[in-house]
Amino acid sequence: MASKKQTFACYAMALLFSAAIVSAQLSTDFYDETCPDALDIIESAVRAAVHKESRMGASLLRLHFHDCFGCDGSVLLDGATSEKNAQPNMNSLRGFEVVDDIKAQLEDACAQTVSCADILAVAARDSVVALGGPTWDVELGRRDGTTSSQDLANSDLPAPSSDLGDLIKAFGNKGLSASDMVALSGAHTIGQARCVNFRDRLYNETATLDATLASSLEPRCPRQAGTGDDNTAPLDPATSYVFDNFYYRNLMLNKGLLHSDQQLFNGGSADAQTKAYASDMAGFFDDFRDAMVKMGGIGVVTGSSGQVRLNCRKAN
Incomplete structure (x- = not known):
């Protein structure tokens, strides 16, 4: 066997x-x-x-x-x-x-x-x-x-509550490497997350969450579940609308908004790559573009299979 x-x-x-x-x-x-x-x-x-x-x-x-x-x-x-x-x-x-x-x-x-x-x-x-x-x-x-x-x-x-091992496994199941996963996670240098997805980290992971960031998040994300669930906060509080490498810099300062974000710099196997991207934006960009091309080939339908929809919201 x-x-x-x-x-x-x-x-x-x-x-x-x-x-x-x-x-x-x-x-x-x-x-x-x-x-x-x-x-x-x-x-x-x-x-x-x-x-x-x-x-x-x-x-x-x-x-x-x-x-x-x-x-x-x-x-x-x-x-x-x-x-x-x-x-x-x-x-x-x-x-x-x-x-x-x-x-x-x-x-x-x-x-x-x-x-x-x-x-x-x-x-x-x-x-x-x-x-x-x-x-x-x-x-x-x-x-x-x-x-x-x-x-x-x-x-x-x-899930946003995923540990590093869960992330590596989820991406690996789709043919993406751990390195691809760290590079693609850099997409969180832009965008927002909902309170319901970072509340647990905010109130239960204080040892790995920057205190100043936590204080700024508490008013928009109350401790009580069901209160302010849809309120949002930027994944990258430094440059929210610029695609750069500040996401990785933030992780090194314990400023990852989601639990899954901070897992990339938490004493695990992703630390070295995160640290490298934090000081080398060109290197991050190179790896990100390669990983995007690779991800874009997952599970595609080609040739005579599938269809070209007339309306993206429903099949022909």
């Missing part, structure tokens, strides 16, 4: 092989002939949305993240049992109207050509760039899935 280590190694190799096949099916020039203005349309819409509301950049990036534990646009589908209603997403995901607007413009330019999954991938890149972060070539050609599972999202997406 094969050992557990051998079984895991085979599973990991299968994931990597699958990712390589998917990458070969995607291409950066996928729409060059069928919808040559697609990328310009998406970029223009994203820039306008971020200019109107800086927070929207983080919201669009997060949509791609939460879709890309299976990048098939399923996070956009409406329905009582859809991913939108999963615990990590309910009353949390934003930006659907921006995606609707982009889709409408693309349908006018080239009907039923650009998938909703590809819109999310490009909008995520353009959001990062709009807030001062790195750019990268987005591989395209994803098709849209036709189903969305609340249960799968609940089981696949790591």
